[in-house]
Amino acid sequence: MRLTNLRVNDLKTALGVGNKVYFSWVIESENEHNILQTAYQITVSDAESIVWNSGKIDSEQSIGIMYEGAQLKSSREYRWQVIVWDNCGHKMNGTGSFETAILDKNEWKAKWAESNLARKVFAAGFGNQQGSTLFRKEFDLKKKPKKVRAYVTCHGIYQLSINGNRVDDREFAPEHTTYEKYLCYQTYNITKMLHKGRNAVGMEVADGWYSERKAEEGAERNDYAAVLFQILVEYEDSEREIILSDKDVRVSDGAVISAYTYTGELYDARMEQDGWCCTGFNDAAWSDAVEKDYGYNNLVPQEDAPVIPVKRLPVKDVIISPRGETILDFGQNIAGTVEIRCKEPAGTKIGMTMFEVLDKEGNYFDSIFTPASHGQCQKNVYISNGKESVYHSNFVYYGFRYVKIEGIRQINKEDFIAVVLSSNKDKSGDFVCSDRRLNKLYENTVWSQTANMISIPTDCPQREKAGWTGDIAMYCRTACHNEMMTPFLRRWLENLACEQGIYGEVPVVVPYDGRYPSRCEYLKTVEDCPDGMVSSAGWGDAAILVPYEIYHVTGNAAILNYQYDSMKAWADYIIEQSKTHRKGSTLPDEVEEFLWNTGFHFGEWLIPSESEDGYDDDAYEPGQNPFLVCRNTAIYTAPVFGWNSVKKMSETALAVGNEDDAVYYSKIASKMKAAIQKGVIDDNGNMPVEKMGAYALMIYFDLVPERYQKHFSEKLCTIVEQRNYHLDTGFLSTPFLLDALCKIGRTDLAYKILLQDTVPSWLYEVEKGATTVWESWYSYDKEENPLEMSFNHYAYGCVAEWMYRYIGGIDMLEIGYKKIRICPKPDASITSACRSFKTGYGYVRCNWKKEGDDFQMDVEIPCNTTAEIYLPDGTMKEVGSGKYTCTFSKIEQY
Ligand code: BGC
Numbered sequence: 001m002r003l004t005n006l007r008v009n010d011l012k013t014a015l016g017v018g019n020k021v022y023f024s025w026v027i028e029s030e031n032e033h034n035i036l037q038t039a040y041q042i043t044v045s046d047a048e049s050i051v052w053n054s055g056k057i058d059s060e061q062s063i064g065i066m067y068e069g070a071q072l073k074s075s076r077e078y079r080w081q082v083i084v085w086d087n088c089g090h091k092m093n094g095t096g097s098f099e100t101a102i103l104d105k106n107e108w109k110a111k112w113a114e115s116n117l118a119r120k121v122f123a124a125g126f127g128n129q130q131g132s133t134l135f136r137k138e139f140d141l142k143k144k145p146k147k148v149r150a151y152v153t154c155h156g157i158y159q160l161s162i163n164g165n166r167v168d169d170r171e172f173a174p175e176h177t178t179y180e181k182y183l184c185y186q187t188y189n190i191t192k193m194l195h196k197g198r199n200a201v202g203m204e205v206a207d208g209w210y211s212e213r214k215a216e217e218g219a220e221r222n223d224y225a226a227v228l229f230q231i232l233v234e235y236e237d238s239e240r241e242i243i244l245s246d247k248d249v250r251v252s253d254g255a256v257i258s259a260y261t262y263t264g265e266l267y268d269a270r271m272e273q274d275g276w277c278c279t280g281f282n283d284a285a286w287s288d289a290v291e292k293d294y295g296y297n298n299l300v301p302q303e304d305a306p307v308i309p310v311k312r313l314p315v316k317d318v319i320i321s322p323r324g325e326t327i328l329d330f331g332q333n334i335a336g337t338v339e340i341r342c343k344e345p346a347g348t349k350i351g352m353t354m355f356e357v358l359d360k361e362g363n364y365f366d367s368i369f370t371p372a373s374h375g376q377c378q379k380n381v382y383i384s385n386g387k388e389s390v391y392h393s394n395f396v397y398y399g400f401r402y403v404k405i406e407g408i409r410q411i412n413k414e415d416f417i418a419v420v421l422s423s424n425k426d427k428s429g430d431f432v433c434s435d436r437r438l439n440k441l442y443e444n445t446v447w448s449q450t451a452n453m454i455s456i457p458t459d460c461p462q463r464e465k466a467g468w469t470g471d472i473a474m475y476c477r478t479a480c481h482n483e484m485m486t487p488f489l490r491r492w493l494e495n496l497a498c499e500q501g502i503y504g505e506v507p508v509v510v511p512y513d514g515r516y517p518s519r520c521e522y523l524k525t526v527e528d529c530p531d532g533m534v535s536s537a538g539w540g541d542a543a544i545l546v547p548y549e550i551y552h553v554t555g556n557a558a559i560l561n562y563q564y565d566s567m568k569a570w571a572d573y574i575i576e577q578s579k580t581h582r583k584g585s586t587l588p589d590e591v592e593e594f595l596w597n598t599g600f601h602f603g604e605w606l607i608p609s610e611s612e613d614g615y616d617d618d619a620y621e622p623g624q625n626p627f628l629v630c631r632n633t634a635i636y637t638a639p640v641f642g643w644n645s646v647k648k649m650s651e652t653a654l655a656v657g658n659e660d661d662a663v664y665y666s667k668i669a670s671k672m673k674a675a676i677q678k679g680v681i682d683d684n685g686n687m688p689v690e691k692m693g694a695y696a697l698m699i700y701f702d703l704v705p706e707r708y709q710k711h712f713s714e715k716l717c718t719i720v721e722q723r724n725y726h727l728d729t730g731f732l733s734t735p736f737l738l739d740a741l742c743k744i745g746r747t748d749l750a751y752k753i754l755l756q757d758t759v760p761s762w763l764y765e766v767e768k769g770a771t772t773v774w775e776s777w778y779s780y781d782k783e784e785n786p787l788e789m790s791f792n793h794y795a796y797g798c799v800a801e802w803m804y805r806y807i808g809g810i811d812m813l814e815i816g817y818k819k820i821r822i823c824p825k826p827d828a829s830i831t832s833a834c835r836s837f838k839t840g841y842g843y844v845r846c847n848w849k850k851e852g853d854d855f856q857m858d859v860e861i862p863c864n865t866t867a868e869i870y871l872p873d874g875t876m877k878e879v880g881s882g883k884y885t886c887t888f889s890k891i892e893q894y
Helices: 208-212 436-451 469-482 486-499 542-554 558-579 634-655 659-679 692-700 706-722 734-743 747-754 762-767 795-806
Strands: 002-008 015-017 022-028 037-045 050-053 077-086 091-100 112-114 133-141 145-155 157-162 183-189 197-206 226-235 240-244 250-253 256-260 264-268 290-292 299-301 307-314 317-320 326-342 349-355 379-383 389-391 398-406 416-423 429-433 810-814 819-822 832-839 842-851 854-861 866-870 876-879 882-886 891-893
Touching: 002 077, 002 091, 015 183, 022 077, 022 091, 022 842, 133 240, 145 157, 145 197, 145 208, 157 208, 197 226, 197 256, 307 326, 326 349, 326 379, 326 436, 398 416, 416 436, 429 436, 429 795, 436 469, 436 762, 436 795, 469 486, 469 542, 469 734, 469 795, 486 542, 486 558, 542 558, 542 634, 558 634, 558 659, 634 659, 634 692, 692 706, 692 734, 706 734, 706 747, 734 747, 734 795, 747 795, 795 810, 819 854, 854 866
Parallel strands: 015 091, 183 299, 264 379, 819 866
Antiparallel strands: 002 022, 037 050, 037 077, 077 091, 112 226, 112 290, 133 197, 133 250, 145 183, 145 226, 157 197, 226 240, 256 264, 307 416, 317 326, 326 389, 326 398, 326 416, 349 379, 349 398, 429 832, 810 819, 832 842, 842 854, 854 882, 866 876, 882 891
């Protein structure tokens, strides 16, 4: 018996944490069964004393226990210990530690050092944007340091070096956030990089998301790069010293000539200044930085892991296309960049154009177009200085599988590596079954997740790279079953709260950026347009659904506590919006009052029958601004998602112990449900728009009045049959379709859709050679030409979570898998599956196989949970933790 996985804030490395701290642990046992925690006791201490002793608490809780001790102090290491008692008389203990960041704004002494070098005037097209700026400062240490921490951030995105070496391999610090209110700073342990005597700190800074968000696409960006660093040095004899950024920082232009997220990076190696971040470098030609006072109020320590290279892929194939282009195929669609090794004459321009798919003939194909790029998206140009060098883009990432190469005399496969970038997270699950196509679908989902978790959850890595709220709202449950998402999403949710408007509304992308309509002035022509920002049902619901799903999957209620006000504000916004009556409505007031049926909404988004040309045609004329017209399917998505959010709000209130709120939101949710039943379903028991998703959502969410239940089931099955067992659901109903079918007893239809392999279907993509999940079911036209769509969107990967339950056999009976159901319900064609998932309590595993009449299943249930195991003969057995082996009708412990 032992305690493992002792975590603070779910972090592997708890260096630089903020004020809010929570603890979790896992109980592990090799061979004992039925272990349940009965009590715990946490103590936290700093070098001097105990700052918190929880006392012995009789509780099974081992996830997300919030610190309730004395105010934590800055830059301090705390040690924590937990003692756990269980129902079998064991007493175990474990220890861990964490270190705080700068917790009091008054302790910031560093000054913002800003560049005053001329900025390039922003213009569209590759190579026309601002390049990088170098900042350097030298300083002396009088003794060998014992412990050194650097707290660092910038206006822009930076790479930090000490004495000529990069401090780590992170990219795009200080992360993509709502900078005015929430600018992350990073904490680095640089003890080993400094020495007695002279040292140098260097930072290379580019615009990145920082200045891009400020202006609409194409408009001028005018933020000057600036850095802020505070280095805290502690000597053996406890003496302390701090090194600060200030006006002594020196500034110069870097070798990155132009870097822009939506066009690419242009690098001129001839402009490199050797040794610029080492001591003794002659910076006489450099300028002094300007000291600026931007205050410290927006500074927030980054706790979650940074974007790093998570994999390196070799070239799979070098292709010469029919047009004569030289194309590298890495065999996998990714987000990242290409590392090249080259030795070309000085001045040679090496061009790399990243792209996702080949055209029908096998040539380069640009699947994206943004106004700023002028058709030159995803480019990376390296100008050689004549020396042998290794280069990859510094401040831009790309979404690609293929790279068109220009300017190199001789292509050697070995000289290129695709560097896969992603925010670093722990993997938390595995899935494999007897159907190789489903395995590929699962792998594609995981790849799309990796590619779209770059600092924030994005829609796609090659085109918008934006924090689209609806995409993560619909995908979050699956994401949390693939990786430990909590620290990463917690930071994003805190930014969502920063972006929320005064009415509680949520912008369509978080962090908000100037490319998207925000204010309602854009929507003047929409009837009954609400005040505030553009907020859509299903998208703004991320405010409630994302924290709720994290809680649901991980059992961590701390996250609900932290997001509570933001969640409530969104629920209140929906309730307020519902009060507005739809113009011309003949519904009785008590129905109208509780129906969210006004304002702009995206509707389902990308329903196959509405998007055969790739784009979503749901109720707007071609060429019209989609933001100006309310979509057809919104007539059911808004009321249903509005109700769902309010209902989840009441469950959230209950989970955090706020009973008044729980009652309040639950009452409103009931009225909203009644309003949907009276105001959305027509007198004949039909939905206002005859769509697969319309019926699926109502069934899934238990919104169908009893008298119509049979009719709804028949309707859904009929539509599925009419579509010949193909999908016809968009972003907002796809996650619920298969469950809705299972709920009405038609698991057979769910499998028919899952296993469908002609367009539109999941396996069509797989059969077509997809290595990620596509944005649109129709990403190729009828003649097999690729369309200008993204081939790397995770939203439709949501089906993986259904596969984990129905094929993998692992389902949740109580929040956070405190109680588990083991019950594979495979299609006859699937003969084995193996699923493992790291719950907050530890690993649950289910590995089953059938051969003729033989059935064999190995199951592992983590300590501190219980489970129901269902056998093929229809029997069920309640079990505690431990390992079990099952046959057709028998369960045995082992
Ligand atoms: C994005 C989506 C997003 C949508 C909004 C698209 O351009 O790529 O994933 O949710 O717009 O409807």
